[in-house]
Amino acid sequence: MTTILFIEQVLNGLQFGVMLFLMAAGLTLVFGVMGLINLAHGSLYMIGAFAAATVSAATGNFVLGLVAALAAAAMAGAVVEIAVIRRLYRRDHLDQVLATFALILIFSEGTRWVFGSFPLYLDIPEMLSGPVTLPGGIEYPVYRLFIIVMGLAVAALLFWLIARTRLGIQIRAGEADREMIAALGIDISKLYTVVFALGAALAGMAGALVGAIQSVEVGMGEPVLILAFVTIIIGGIGSIKGAFVGALLVGLIDTLGRTMLPLVFGSFMADASAATTVGSALASMLIYILMAGVLIARPQGLFGAAA
């Protein structure tokens, strides 16, 4: 494997990582502040992608599509929180899993009802399409660089929001002691709705950004959801920093594993075809092995508060 190919794969891993972070951040915020396991987070990702596809098809403007994705996902998040999720905070996790799983089914079939079974078309804006040559002769798609920049910008914004703003203080206080901040006169149910909508908007943004290079279809959120859960378990549930580090770890390990492992096996196995099969099979397990390792060595995750 050449250096150029390796660097390109690192960039790919980074891009995958920041995408995962957008998903994982919302999930971990909701769990940290409200103690809620939200399986329907993937549906919000799907809603973002569908809203972006519909609006950019109607207006021909990708930015408007992105704005629509944020708005639609945040709105769906707020509605779901008020209508359903609110009733689940006091229940145990199994009830939450059941109810949010029901939401997945409702969102999936509802989307199919409105948009049909066939995938929608969402393309990269003209300005960001095609490859660019980076220093060192690496040809890399502009859009993927754009995703990396957007992801990092959102991460910076989130850290600032949590560390420096009034809302951030309330969120951190909510994680630490729910009763106390309610006693201090903060409208806790409004705070919960805002946090949920914020997480939903991040998922919707991820869906819209990724939708342009993937397929916008019903059920697109669930595979990402599983990876997002792995990410927050590795990073430590409830920690934004953990979600960030976990997401980059998962992104890099998954991408590099996929390309390097078959080569590693190929170097000592005689049958090239068998080597790639074994290598790819092992590569798809890597992040779960990492998760198991983290759970054994540090059950609360890399940045999680000890229970």
Add this chain to the structure above:
Amino acid sequence: MKLGKSLLAGVCALAMVPAAQAADVKVGLISTLSGGGAALGVDIRDGFLLGIEHAGVDNVEVVVEDDQRKPEVAVQVADELIQSEEVDILTGIVFSNIALAVVPSAVNQGKFYVSPNAGPSQLAGRGCHPNYFNVSWQNDAMHEAAGAYANDAGYESAFIMAPNYPAGQDGLTGFKRFYEGEVVSEVYTKLGQTDYAAEIAQIRASEADVAYFFLPGGMGISFLKQYADAGVDIPLIGPGFSFDQTILPAVGDAAAGVRNTSEWSPDLDNAANQRFVEGFREAYDRIPSMYAAQAYDAAQLIVSAMGKADVSDADAFRAALREADFDSVRGDFEFAPNQHPIQDVYVREVVQQDGVWTNMIVGPSLQDHSDVYGEDCNM
């Protein structure tokens, strides 16, 4: 008085059944109508129902059920159709793993199964059964045709890629069975993978003459869009699954001009196909996919056998099915001894027609092609 009335009604109903008419046939159609992969199942259902409608018969009843792309659900639905609905024929399954879960038990209970898609090698070889008819293809056919086309096109080295699951491995094996050039790299991706940046970088670095990929459904959409955006100039070829009508509109110009192999194309020039394509566009307002075409042929096959034999006489009905006496939308069509098709496979090209992305035939790839597993079938 009430009893008298119902008796009278019963007698009247009996009297209205013409004595000469063949018995009604009940068909159970199990397909993937919800969740991922539903686009394929919906096309199979619509194509099958159109086939029955075009045949102009009113003594076929079709019971449609959803398998949710889950083998265990499919098995349960099939049992229901066999036990309580008492269907005579089953059809409709999209995916090979689901077909493998349902077909053996159904045919062993004396039901017929007509496969409008999915031709796992197990059912074509050792596991073949007199009541199992495959009207689509054995899974390898399009991959083999793509390998043959890669030779014809003069590609001397190929990068090949498929998801890491049985049909993916069969696909690459099928390609290599016919391809004579050098395979520089063979890559297996995760099933359901949506990001192919890592693989695309490998394709670029491989400097092969051609890249062959088998990624059905949403995986193909993602790959094609990302490949076009990466600006790699190695040409692509794929099996028809990766360039099907259910995904082309979502891929857009990223697939323009790509060659792919299929046993059917909307522009195939025969009367049956013209009637099918026009009828489908009129009824459903979209261009049919090859899945719809295969299901349409499945319906035609069943109706053709009904004209010759009564479904309750299993031996006669089986013989009638084997004759395949219907005008296939693919043109020439007949069954090999293992009851899988002998048919031509074509090379198609993705083009834009009246603002819609679709396929056009370039030329034949393999003629009168049948699968290699038939020799293991002892019926």
